[in-house]
Amino acid sequence: MTTRFVTPSDSAVRVGDAERGDTADHLGQAFTQGYLSLEEYETRLARAFEAQTAGALRDLLADLPVAQIVRRDPRRRAQRSAAARRGVRIHLGAYLAASVLMIGIWLLTAVFAGAWYFWPVWPILGWGIGMVSHAIPVGACARRTTAGS
Structure with missing residues (x-):
């Protein structure tokens, strides 16, 4: 509208x-x-x-x-909620792709160079905290919207 x-x-x-x-x-x-x-x-x-x-x-x-x-238009709220959920899905996809890439790099260096220290845990953990802090408010807003309707 x-x-x-x-x-x-x-x-x-x-x-x-x-x-x-x-x-x-x-x-x-x-x-x-x-x-x-x-x-x-x-x-x-x-x-x-x-x-x-x-x-x-x-x-x-x-x-x-x-x-x-x-x-207060419910259609506007629904559009904003859908956009927020779409943003979380995009963020999650990027997080998973980067995690798989880092684990792949670690695996290659571990096998060929013998460096078995699992360093990807730190960027995965850091980004995971950001991912969770993005998803929690969106999920809470979605639950609040469904409870209010």
């Missing part, structure tokens, strides 16, 4: 379906979050689709906390 804020100088500018759709979306979120009654929502929605200018759309949202409504 894109948020377009209309400035006072834009009041007479004509709007298209995209702006009307954004306003209708904001009104729908305001209704589901309890800011509008059903009757008021239906009235404003009809006016939104009849609006010709940016000023008319701005007037429909003037008494609503649009920024707060957008922040």
Whole structure:
């Protein structure tokens, strides 16, 4: 969902379906979050689709906390949560690939040079701490989001 804020100088500018759709979306979120009654929502929605200018759309949202409504949008939260989980998966993939690479290097040097000290434990452990500290907050946020819905 894109948020377009209309400035006072834009009041007479004509709007298209995209702006009307954004306003209708904001009104729908305001209704589901309890800011509008059903009757008021239906009235404003009809006016939104009849609006010709940016000023008319701005007037429909003037008494609503649009920024707060957008922040509380469950779709936005779901997108952010999915992006965070995707970030953890990418981090985990890089961690595992680097760990396998370091163990392979260690194995080659151990076999051919006789250096059997397992040095990869230190970078693997250090990076593992970073991996865990990345995954824990994302997992906690996901659990909190599921518990709240």
